[in-house]
Amino acid sequence: MDKRIGLFWLRDDFRVTKNDGLIEATKNHDQVVVFYLYKQATYQKQQAQKWWLSKSLLNFRKKLNNLNINLEIIETNSYKFFFDKLFKNKDFKIYWNKVYEPDYIKFDKYLFRNFKNKNIAFKIFKGNVLNEIDEIKKKDGTPFKVFTPFWRNAEKYYIEKIPSKKKMIKKCKKKINYFKNCIEPEKILPKKDWFKNFENIWFPDEESALKELQKFIQDRISGYSEGRNFPNIVGTSKLSPFIKFGQIHVETIWTECRRRKLKSIGISKYLAEIGWREFNHSLINHFPFMLENNYSKKFDKFPWEKNSKFLSAWKKGLTGYPIVDAGMRELYATGWMHNRVRMIVGSFLVKHLLINWKEGEKYFKNCLLDYSPASNVAGWQWVAGCGADAAPYFRIFNPILQGEKFDKEGEYVKKWVPELKDLPKKFIHKPWELNEKKFKLGRDYPYPIVEHKVARIKALNAFKKI
Numbered sequence: 156m157d158k159r160i161g162l163f164w165l166r167d168d169f170r171v172t173k174n175d176g177l178i179e180a181t182k183n184h185d186q187v188v189v190f191y192l193y194k195q196a197t198y199q200k201q202q203a204q205k206w207w208l209s210k211s212l213l214n215f216r217k218k219l220n221n222l223n224i225n226l227e228i229i230e231t232n233s234y235k236f237f238f239d240k241l242f243k244n245k246d247f248k249i250y251w252n253k254v255y256e257p258d259y260i261k262f263d264k265y266l267f268r269n270f271k272n273k274n275i276a277f278k279i280f281k282g283n284v285l286n287e288i289d290e291i292k293k294k295d296g297t298p299f300k301v302f303t304p305f306w307r308n309a310e311k312y313y314i315e316k317i318p319s320k321k322k323m324i325k326k327c328k329k330k331i332n333y334f335k336n337c338i339e340p341e342k343i344l345p346k347k348d349w350f351k352n353f354e355n356i357w358f359p360d361e362e363s364a365l366k367e368l369q370k371f372i373q374d375r376i377s378g379y380s381e382g383r384n385f386p387n388i389v390g391t392s393k394l395s396p397f398i399k400f401g402q403i404h405v406e407t408i409w410t411e412c413r414r415r416k417l418k419s420i421g422i423s424k425y426l427a428e429i430g431w432r433e434f435n436h437s438l439i440n441h442f443p444f445m446l447e448n449n450y451s452k453k454f455d456k457f458p459w460e461k462n463s464k465f466l467s468a469w470k471k472g473l474t475g476y477p478i479v480d481a482g483m484r485e486l487y488a489t490g491w492m493h494n495r496v497r498m499i500v501g502s503f504l505v506k507h508l509l510i511n512w513k514e515g516e517k518y519f520k521n522c523l524l525d526y527s528p529a530s531n532v533a534g535w536q537w538v539a540g541c542g543a544d545a546a547p548y549f550r551i552f553n554p555i556l557q558g559e560k561f562d563k564e565g566e567y568v569k570k571w572v573p574e575l576k577d578l579p580k581k582f583i584h585k586p587w588e589l590n591e592k593k594f595k596l597g598r599d600y601p602y603p604i605v606e607h608k609v610a611r612i613k614a615l616n617a618f619k620k621i
């Protein structure tokens with residue numbers, strides 16, 4: 156047994172199952188301390204995730220305490236500053252799992268160099284992906300830019316890999332403290348308390364993630380291909396925030412889905428969505444500029460418009476288009492939005508309102524519990540038409556038809572836009588056509604902020620300019 160203290164740097168891995176770094180630390184050391192570095196500035200623009208993070212830390216701390224492991228939270232402005240101080244100690248060996256974002260990967264290299272030079276023992280493990288980023292490349296060694304061939308290769312590669320052995324976490328001998336001036340998880344909670352509603356919907360811990368996965372496989376996965384399109388039902392797994400924070404590893408999802416030995420299109424479709432997440436991570440690591448800028452350079456000249464009134468109406472769910480407003484209100488109230496509706500509201504912002512996708516990306520980042528730079532940036536660039544393998548810009552979602560197709564009875568709209576709950580089905584996605592005294596547009600619900608047909612032509616003309 157290694158006499159030193161085992162330190163585990165917790166990032167997006169709030170689990171004990173398939174947490175390779177943490178498991179290895181408990182195997183090698185009698186005394187293990189898990190630490191989380193909280194950067195206030197980062198979370199300033201991710202308010203919803205402050206809630207998930209705070210709860211995750213609280214729940215995970217309880218779990219680790221039962222294993223005689225302390226979870227210590229340290230507030231810092233800079234990882235570099237923190238580690239430069241830590242380098243002075245020599246009484247530990249440190250472990251962590253990778254996070255597949257360019258800044259983290261770059262910082263791993265900095266740590267690698269410094270720990271090596273200073274003779275401090277460390278070990279880095281695979282993070283929450285099926286394949287390492289560099290494992291999936293085209294025959295000529297360049298990265299894939301199109302999803303279908305990417306996933307064909309990635310899936311095959313993963314299936315043919317020798318499965319890693321199942322490793323179990325070990326209870327430590329004695330709980331110890333290592334760091335000074337730690338903070339409590341509650342300190343991370345957002346100041347504004349709109350998140351209270353989240354507490355009725357989500358329980359951010361590993362057990363809930365595993366339970367939700369089992370429920371999804373049991374009840375919904377066989378109908379997933381169809382069910383995933385309809386926002387009025389729960390047709391998807393709703394595991395995204397758990398995956399983001401690593402309460403569940405995607406390998407666990409894969410294994411559990413495949414364990415059933417069912418040949419169902421639902422399962423393949425579901426795993427392909429996990430594949431989109433892998434693809435997005437591959438993209439941002441091979442083309443890191445896309446985190447800030449258009450993947451497709453020709454969009455650098457796109458004539459976006461600045462319109463704070465439109466942007467504010469979109470954020471508040473007051474555009475006058477019921478399906479768009481329902482989505483934006485669902486997002487604010489629950490920290491999550493259905494994928495179909497993410498596409499509809501995204502398309503509305505960039506095509507009907509001609510507002511730069513970066514504004515939408517920023518707002519989603521602040522409101523989504525599942526916010527991840529890879530999937531959010533890639534999702535927005537897909538919608539805007541400027542991403543890799545993106546929806547063409549000229550294909551403009553009609554919010555009325557989208558509503559009528561995917562929320563036929565208007566149940567989703569009625570749930571999130573209660574001022575429309577008494578409208579006859581025929582008018583639920585076009586309330587401006589209703590001529591009734593009881594319901595007055597402009598008083599009970601806003602007029603559409605733009606007219607669909609006019610906005611469509613304007614968007615196509617703008618597109619012609621690039």
Ligand SMILES: Cc1cc2nc3c(=O)[nH]c(=O)nc-3n(C[C@H](O)[C@H](O)[C@H](O)COP(=O)(O)OP(=O)(O)OC[C@H]3O[C@@H](n4cnc5c(N)ncnc54)[C@H](O)[C@@H]3O)c2cc1C
Pocket residue numbers: 383391392393394395396398399425428429431432435492493494497498501519523525526527528530531532534535538
């Ligand atoms: C504009 C826009 C922004 C988005 N931002 C994010 C984001 O910040 N974080 C995020 O996790 N997803 C994002 N997505 C993708 C997708 O909407 C969510 O992953 C999905 O809605 C989560 O719900 P679920 O867990 O029920 O998904 P399920 O349908 O049950 O899918 C299972 C898992 O696969 C992954 N997944 C599913 N669809 C996609 C997709 N299109 N792209 C990448 N991964 C996917 C997620 O990890 C998801 O949890 C975005 C999509 C769009 C169009």
